[in-house]
Amino acid sequence: MFHRFAPALIVAAILTGCSATPRYEGAAGANLSAQDEFWAALSSHCGKAFSGGLVSEDEVDADFAAADMIMHVRECSDEQIAVPFHVAIDGKWDRSRTWLVTRTSDGLRLKHDHRHKDGESDAVTMYGGDTDADGSAGSQDFPVDAESIALFEREGLSASVTNVWTVEVDDAEAEAGVFAYQLKRTIDGGAPEDRFFRVEFDLTAPVEAPPPAWGWE
Template identity: 60%
Template sequence: MTKPHTLLAPTFPVRTTLLPLLLAATLAGCVSTQSSAPAPPTLSQQEAFFEALAAHCGKAYAGALVSDQSADADMRGRPMVMHVRECSETRIAVPFHVGNADGSWDRSRTWLVTRGETGLRLKHDHRHEDGTADAVTFYGGDTAAQGTAQAQEFPVDAESIAMFRANDLTASVTNVWRVEVDPAGAADGQFAYQLQRPGRLFRVEFDLTRPVALPPAPWGHE
């Protein structure tokens, strides 16, 4: 007797079932590869602040005293100009010019903002008209916190405290300086410099929306 033929199940349905699985695995591999790509680096608050100030390099802006303490009565109403004069990857020099009642200008002050590995530093370069250094110069402080992209505070450092005490300026040993800056092109952009300690507030503000003519070099930097 002839044995009946055994019917074999066709193999193509198995292949058809595997194709979607293989495709899904391939797509999953692509997604995993894309998601593992490193995200672009983001600026820290201090780096963003430094870059915002550097964006004004080569420009000068007019400002005025806005605090109202009697200690600064002689500066009230005087013309003021800040000039973002020198910029590098690690330091920005900002001379601060103050007009005198006789029409001359006091060009003795330059603010120095330096970027280091542990934060930002603010120092004050004070010169006499002949370019020589003042007895009290290069004082300031380092940031103690990240701050923001628009504002940084600089508590007085130990070196400056020693200098103040040596020159009978003990009231200054608790100084905290604050610098504020808006990036270039910001609506109502402003730069501010402020000194504060218990019982003392000095603050000047500058309009960053209207550059003015560049002033001469500060004393000692001609």
């Protein structure tokens, strides 16, 4: 559900075998915002991949219940982090989704880059939202933005116009680290029915990096 980065960083990643790992350490004693700390936590996993699975129970996600999943913090710069999300259903890998987290002048932004196997963009792509609060070092919420609402309405996906996405991540030094991606919408929030999708990944046991997401070769 998902990429253009500073060329120098990409070259460095190729030469060293993994992507650069920008960290927002700040000066000694500096007060970092929760979003800076969140960015540093996600960046601390750059170049690594992790396995996980579905933990929510909505019936519409039945095909995902037994699917193998890998998330890969594949590319990082000071302004954008790309996290391909690979899903294997019935042994066939779907590499169509990449989560993009970027820094903006007002906070953080999450977008979903969806591609077909030939690398072409899906009709429903680059949707997401911006943070409207500082969040915490381990969790950031991304309410749907106006551009995405217009896209959903145009594509007949009106149920999605109240989406709120959440990304959670622990720093690489955490003893029991977890990365989670979540989609939620509620009747109270204006949705026609409740919707909850959540996948979690074990950050304590890296796995072999998968092939690039479609369109990112």
